[in-house]
Amino acid sequence: MKLVTFAAAGRRSFGLWTEAGVVDLGARLAGRYRALHELVAAGDLAAARAFADAAPDHAPAAVRLDKPLAAWGKCFCVGVNYPERNAEYRDGSAGPAYPSLFVRFPESLTGPGRPLIRPPESRQLDYEGEVVLVIGRAGRRIPEARWADHVLGYTLGNEGSVRDWxxxxxxxxxxxxxWAASGSLGPWIATADEVGPGPLRVITRVNGVERQNDTTDRMTFPFGRLLAYISTFCTLEPGDLVFTGTPAGSGARLEPPVYLAPGDEVEVEVPGIGILRNSVADEA
Known part of the structure; x- marks a missing residue:
């Protein structure tokens, strides 16, 4: 299944995305959940699966997708998680022994089809295409071998960065x-059973030109290691997000650096999940 948050006919809702259109779960579940993050938090995928074969309520062209989750408890991001990424820093350091982690707030991520916003304080807005894990089952000290038991599904992230800051x-x-809307999330959450075991290929393009291309089996810290490490010091809960790291090739690491500018279009693609597209605009 592909779970979406969307707007149609002046109404915001959530549902199931299919090539034929969107099944409106918000309407069909009759107010049981107000938003997708509530259904995820309740762990009630069965409520969604009950409508997996239903006829769509909205044509694809009639809806505007938003980031799939409007709210979450925690969003962890992993830095320097592909082999060539450490070498890009050119500081002679050895590879990391533990994951590098930081957090993002909901307002920093916009949805598919919406512009990434370059703030007036900087001209160094950069892209980072990533696979994002969506937690579906709570866990503390998750064993590496059991990581998949705690993942509801996957979405895509452009972990946009204002480099000088x-x-x-x-x-x-x-x-x-x-920075507000400096990154993006979406276009949907593809449930784990739909995506399969991987490895997953992460491709980022700017204006149609490929900048990043790598596979998740080459990560320094694979999915299981990440969830085991993070859940050692805190409880991962349904709806939490984990950005798993970006491959080599971000704009800051080109010679010379090439940052995003208004009018650019960025695509993050992971076959089996989808494509996340965003334009770039200056803050009004």
Missing amino acids: IRHGKFNVTPGKN
């Missing part, structure tokens, strides 16, 4: 990662 302090990542 990442470097204001020695370890100060948070300011550069949380």
Whole structure:
């Protein structure tokens, strides 16, 4: 299944995406859940599956998709998680022994088809295409081998970064990662059974030109290791998100650096999940 949040006919709802259209779960569940994040938090995928074969309520062209989850408890992002990423820093350091983690707030991520916003304080807005895990079952100290038991599904992320604001302090990542609408999430959550075991290929294009291309089996810290590490110090709960890291090839690492500018279009594609597209615009 592909779970979406959308607007149609002046009404916001959530449902199931199919090539034929959208099944409106918000209407069909008669107010049982007000939004997709409530259904996810309740762990009630069965309520959605009951309508998997239903006729669509809205044609694809009649809906506007939003980021699939409007709210969550925690959103962890993993840095430097592909082999060539550490080498891109050119600091001679050895590969990391533990994952590098930081957090993002809901307002920093917009939805599919909406512009990434470049703030007036910087001209260094950059892209980072990633696979995002959506937690479906709570867990503390999750064993690496049991990670899949806790994942509801996958979505795509453009973990947009304002690069110079990442470097204001020695370890100060948070300011550069949380500008409003600097990144994106979507277009839907593809449930784990639909995506399959992987590996997953992550491709990022800017204006149709491929910039990133790698597979998740090459990650320094695979999905199981990430969930085991994070859940050691906190409980992962349904609806929490984990951005699993971006491949080499971001704009900051090109020679010379090439940052996003208004009018650019960025695509993050993972076959088996979908394509997340966003334009770029300056903050009004």
